[in-house]
Amino acid sequence: MSEKELRRSLSVFPIGTVMKLTDLTARQIRYYEEQDLIHPERSEGNRRLYSLNDIDVLLEIKDYLAEGLNMAGIKHVYKKQKEEEKKAKSKQPLTDKDVRRIFYDEILSQGGLSQKSQNPFGMKGPQL
DNA sequence: CTTCTGACA
DNA sequence: TGTCAGTA
Structure with missing residues (x-):
């Protein structure tokens, strides 16, 4: 795995940031996780931490949804x-x-x- | 203040 | 999916 891929896989964003970047609601983002479409890690306080890869997937999901x-x-x-x-x-x-x-x-x-x-x-x- | 889980007038 | 509750 290249270093670039490794960095894109690092989970560092809280759900609030992901919401702004994807225009999806927290409800939707958590739901897609239940559907195993994304796998965010958890912080010590059980907070979800998303990676750039997770965000890319979320953006793709948004496109598919728009496509019907x-x-x-x-x-x-x-x-x-x-x-x-x-x-x-x-x-x-x-x-x-x-x-x-x-x-x-x-x-x-x-x-x-x-x-x-x-x-x-x-x-x-x-x-x- | 932000996020989490569970639930549904 | 939205949203409210009660926490951590």
Whole structure:
């Protein structure tokens, strides 16, 4: 692991800072943690400490939500993303955008995973 | 003052 | 998801 990755993984921000950086409510941020989408560490006083990586994920989740995906859809994306990561280690490296495009198509073609009252019409498509 | 967990008129 | 309570 490079030093840069290590630093991005250091948990140092309290939830208040993450709220301002992501525009998400504390309720949402904690909920996504329950869904195992992020894994913040805890301080001595049991306070959550987030890393830059956690913030990036939160920002991505916000995008997926805006694109009309519900929790099931988002979890599906990350699940598939991990599967691809393993394959990529032995084969050709897949970029983050490739992963997004591939699963965006896959998910939408299946029709499901989109949020009920949202996107009554069509989705705009991934911003690549 | 900020964050945490649990709960729901 | 919002929000209120009672803490730490």
